[in-house]
Ligand SMILES: Cc1cc2nc3c(=O)[nH]c(=O)nc-3n(C[C@H](O)[C@H](O)[C@H](O)COP(=O)(O)OP(=O)(O)OC[C@H]3O[C@@H](n4cnc5c(N)ncnc54)[C@H](O)[C@@H]3O)c2cc1C
């Protein structure tokens with residue numbers, strides 16, 4: 001089977017039952033993505049497939065041969081952190097760090113959904129995409145943190161969301 | 177997980193030609209099927225991957241409604257412009273379900289066919305008529321906090337866990353299918369899921385190998401639309417009780433009402449007596465109490481789920497107040 005992960009090609013022949021999560025961890029050596037529950041209940045395994053966040057434990061590797069998979073290793077490196085990685089460090093958005101790769105991949109997908117104007121369960125109106133703290137908490141509810149670093153996780157995400165919004169505004173003003 | 181053969185279908189016709197054979201299952205998002213396969217609650221010998229079929233768009237119908245492809249992800253459906261504008265109860269129900277990650281994967285067809293969250297169904301060491309017909313029902317006389325209070329049988333008291341399906345029941349959706357012989361069927365959502373009766377393992381009227389291709393919504397209904405979900409935590413939890421309500425008030429009276437209930441039964445529950453108790457009446461707690469009496473006249477608790485009966489009553493009254501305020 002052929003896979004594209006973090007822009008790199010991999011040819012491996014895993015058992016047909018292999019989940020995307022086990023493919024990443026056991027077959028291509030990308031152990032940044034974590035296994036918590038293996039049943040879609042914790043979000044530790046969150047990765048981006050064609051830019052969308054999904055639980056890699058609840059999908060088969062074989063179903064993703066034509067997709068672009070991005071894991072935490074593909075977002076940034078220790079010398080060149082992704083803005084969300086840097087913000088998690090700055091805000092102490094973790095204790096043990098086990099949920100962190102999933103939190104960060106999920107936040108990347110979530111910010112993209114919010115930028116498209118997708119509403120959430122707590123949105124007052126279905127046309128309102130303003131990213132309040134309540135919105136961030138709801139949209140990130142698929143990522144559990146056993147250490148309960150939630151307040152700092154929300155702080156880190158808010159900082160990046162606000163930065164992206166300011167950049168967009170500057171861009172729009174420049175264009176206008 | 178038991179091993180299986182895997183094939184990717186190139187067309188809906190190819191999928192159904194292959195889909196009816198013993199032990200064969202379609203896989204779409206996989207978020208329910210793989211969960212159950214890991215526990216060997218489901219042990220298909222063959223999986224047909226339908227996830228790449230060309231059934232992922234939402235289109236207007238000639239009748240003025242909406243046709244939703246079976247592979248439209250729950251996230252995209254909730255965010256769809258026309259759904260947000262004309263069918264907000266459906267957006268709200270979808271957004272109340274699962275998590276952002278799961279909604280990105282979960283498909284419209286798979287959501288309708290997701291199986292119960294009954295703890296004993298998931299535990300292969302327990303008696304469960306749904307998983308192992310004839311073995312009994314560990315939930316009756318066991319811990320049954322999340323189980324049904326309406327339409328149960330002495331064989332099974334499980335609920336259907338979908339939020340989306342409850343909204344679609346209120347909207348009077350139609351499920352469109354393709355059968356192995358190439359015939360298409362149109363099934364009213366109200367007739368799609370079955371009550372448990374003596375065969376709780378047969379959950380819908382689908383035939384083996386029959387593929388859901390679309391779900392159609394009629395033109396947007398009149399009135400206000402609300403989805404209210406009561407659950408054990410504020411997010412990322414299944415409903416204990418949920419209500420999809422669509423009510424129009426004209427000249428101070430309820431002109432039309434469609435109410436569907438989740439968490440109470442083996443299928444999205446609709447009861448014409450509830451709607452009849454409302455239509456023509458002045459909105460207010462007097463009429464709402466009569467509607468709640470009608471809904472719960474035959475309700476029966478099994479111990480740990482007794483609380484659902486008063487909870488359903490209060491949730492209905494609160495929802496009706498919101499719909500008619
Ligand atoms: C942790 C967790 C929390 C959840 N919370 C909620 C919640 O709060 N509310 C809620 O409503 N749901 C919830 N869900 C369930 C989720 O919505 C379902 O798992 C999902 O909708 C199933 O869709 P799928 O495409 O992944 O289905 P799959 O797993 O691919 O398939 C499910 C079933 O449908 C069949 N199937 C799929 N597509 C078709 C088709 N087109 N034609 C015929 N048969 C088909 C398959 O053979 C299989 O039997 C939750 C799930 C998890 C794991």
Ligand code: SF4
Nearest residue numbers: 294304305313332333
């Ligand atoms: S309620 Fe239904 S699903 Fe649950 S144990 Fe009884 S038979 Fe099985």
Ligand code: FES
Nearest residue numbers: 036037038043057
């Ligand atoms: S490991 Fe996938 S959600 Fe927990």
Ligand code: FES
Nearest residue numbers: 095097145146147
């Ligand atoms: S930092 Fe420990 S689980 Fe989140």
